[in-house]
Amino acid sequence: MQIKSAKDLMVYQRAYSLAMDVFRASSSFPKEERYALTDQVRRSSRSVCANLREAWSKRRYEAHFVSKLTDSDGENAETDTWLDFARDCGYLAVPDHTRMHALCGEVGAMLGSMINNPKPFILKEQSAL
Numbered sequence: 001m002q003i004k005s006a007k008d009l010m011v012y013q014r015a016y017s018l019a020m021d022v023f024r025a026s027s028s029f030p031k032e033e034r035y036a037l038t039d040q041v042r043r044s045s046r047s048v049c050a051n052l053r054e055a056w057s058k059r060r061y062e063a064h065f066v067s068k069l070t071d072s073d074g075e076n077a078e079t080d081t082w083l084d085f086a087r088d089c090g091y092l093a094v095p096d097h098t099r100m101h102a103l104c105g106e107v108g109a110m111l112g113s114m115i116n117n118p119k120p121f122i123l124k125e126q127s128a129l
Contacts, residue, residue: 006056011110012049015076018103019045022079025100029091037091041082047075048107059123066118073111080104 006012022045029038055068083100086092092100114121 006053009052009056011107011114012052014103014110015045015048015052015072015107018079018100018107019049021096021100021103022083025092025096026086029086033091037082037085037089041079041086044075044078044082048072048079051075056121059121062118062122065122066115069111069115069118073108073115076104076107076111080108 003009019042022041026038026041051068051072055065055072058064058068080101083092083097083104087094087097
């Protein structure tokens with residue numbers, strides 16, 4: 001399959017799935033966490049996808065591409081941290097945490113691979129006719 005957009009990337013699909021899992025799970029967090037933990041974990045999980053889309057649009061310049069991938073990776077690590085807090089505060093069941101933590105690990109590994117080897121994703125300059 002030819003990749004036509006960031007949405008076609010497996011890493012994007014996994015990150016999006018994680019963000020939706022986070023949304024569903026955080027819906028049951030206590031109301032007093034609405035502007036704290038709930039907001040933070042939702043924002044960071046969504047930012048993984050948003051930064052991936054930005055990275056994809058900057059593939060003409062390797063440094064910009066890697067920079068946005070690095071931002072995405074950082075947001076993924078932040079999401080994993082918030083998930084730990086949610087589990088330890090008793091808001092997230094251990095099996096749900098285990099599943100989402102594993103998904104964070106997969107996303108992080110894929111992002112790391114892209115960061116370490118960006119060349120296959122960089123747009124090639126087209127020569128003038």
